Amino acid sequence: MNLYVLLKMVPDTVEELNVAADGKSLDAEFLRFKLSDPDEYALEQALLLKEQHGGSVTVVALDAPEVDDVLFTALAKGADRAVKIPIAQAGLGTVAAARVLADFLGSAPFAPDTLVLPGSQAIDDLEGELAPFLAAALKLPYVGVVCGVTPANGRVTVIKEFAGGLRAEFDVTLPAVLGIQSAEKPPRYVPVAKVRAVMKSAQIETVDLPPPARPGQLEIERTYKPEAAGRAEMLEGSPDEVADKLVDVLAKISVI
Amino acid sequence: MANPILVLAEQLRGGLADITFEMLGAGRALAGAAGAPLYAVLLGREAAPLAPKLGRADKVFVADHPQLDLAPAGAIAAALKSVMDQVGAGLVLVGCTNVSSGIGSLLAAKTGLPLVNFCRGAKAEGGALVFTSQLFGGKILSDVKLADGRGIACIYPGAFPADAGKSEATPPVEKVDVPVEPPAVVFKKYLEPEAGDVDITKQSILVGVGRGIQTRDNVQLAEDLALALGGAVCASRPVIDQGWLPLSRQVGKSGMSVRPRVYLALGISGAPEHWEGMQNSRCIIAVNTDPKAPIFDGSHYGAVCDVLELLPVLTDKIKARKG
């Protein structure tokens, strides 16, 4: 199969996020970036498909902090090709990013067994999800919140998540865009030494494309941190003291 | 009169999802402020009989084509676009749910209208609309203005009260024809949730573990606590995706909705997708090493503490208290 995985860097929310002086965007100074969670699964799903059914995996990213490490890691895990489009992701917005990626992917006709696997959504999707915008631009079928993909007879059967643990199977004609939420297996681990070796032996291809005419189409009035709507009563102290206080709370609410 | 506001009624297996009423309530308030009519859209032959339940809308448009039953996002977006054009709608509300995932974005792509995702708040300001979007796992809010009141808003579940969208009134119903193309995505079958060893929706005491539990082996520490309390262990998505616990134990948007007497959230950050599944717990106790974790905002009790240090001590003390 001809598999494309799109990799997006997002701020790591384990770090504190602060609003910039413009009152609209995030303060970039202390942001630490990591690969968007669903993309870890999209890559894993692509690698599993390649192992089981043959083909090649191309990972594609726009320019973002630490993205080279992520692309090399993908190569170390088993991707065949890594492509970087040197247009900065920062401030671009989903609609414009979709346009750039559609330009790249749509520049030649698709092989009939092509699957484009973006993450289903990301934590900064203010303008919507990229996968459906991309599918619309490429005029390809789309399914989102996908957690399993099985090829059969030139098509794929995909599993989409609903709620309450309910899932459903859909039959999808190829080529298609699938927004991946999780994979059949957890993302594989690759030792740092292997990534280092790949950094020496492999190359990231650079593909120049014109930047989109209109980044970020929404008018943001204000960005801010939510006010605590009823903050928890905090139990202070060492783990031992906290445990004592928790036991008291559990007794008070008659759980023990 | 301002352009009509449309609400896409979300349905699954013959019933209307709560989000439908949440959107009708939010839409009613916006329609009132803007002096616009509020219309609901029901798609599919199976859905058509649900129209009388949508009395909060001024009118319900029904496209009862069988191919719109369990239709993929693309077919639904095409049908919605057609209804928008027929009634001259300015704003469309769609659920920010797994069921409706992608419909809003596909509609935005088709219409060229702006889309505001993850909406938790909405207000009218003159002819403009301002939506509050919740981003970065609940850590940041952005207010976004649709200056001419036209666009698509994806409404986050649980953000608006469902009661405001319910009414005993019987709405007028109008049939519409919409284009239906041969689908490239076809529903095959449901995969029922596997019956787990325990049904977490029926437990009164839940010990919820998140990524903060760090390893598969550490999950045992939570099992020990649950055993001492007479409850069960459940988890956030990353723990399930790692395969440390079965899918039947997942709480949240894609997993189960629970409402136990007490929910311990251990090493769980409190992302909106997790919150969605446990917000109705009677007492929420959160333990997290990050004093700024969003989970503390909605919880009743909290402690900034390493769960791996706390768990064994807490389990011992509970055993001692119970005697």
Ligand SMILES: Cc1cc2nc3c(=O)[nH]c(=O)nc-3n(C[C@H](O)[C@H](O)[C@H](O)COP(=O)(O)OP(=O)(O)OC[C@H]3O[C@@H](n4cnc5c(N)ncnc54)[C@H](O)[C@@H]3O)c2cc1C
């Ligand atoms: C379509 C969709 C559906 C989703 N469905 C669900 C769903 O059903 N359920 C769900 O849960 N999520 C769901 N998610 C994912 C959700 O967005 C979050 O990614 C997830 O809830 C985060 O899980 P977490 O809190 O365990 O992990 P994180 O957000 O990584 O948080 C881990 C927390 O542990 C704390 N921590 C770390 N170490 C320790 C320690 N030693 N002691 C104490 N605290 C510690 C950290 O400070 C942090 O706050 C869904 C997402 C999408 C896009």
Ligand SMILES: Nc1ncnc2c1ncn2[C@@H]1O[C@H](COP(=O)(O)O)[C@@H](O)[C@H]1O
């Ligand atoms: N700048 C980008 N570079 C590469 N892939 C991207 C980019 N933006 C989005 N994507 C892909 O689209 C998915 C969904 O992103 P989005 O909905 O835009 O947040 C991501 O998980 C990536 O797979």
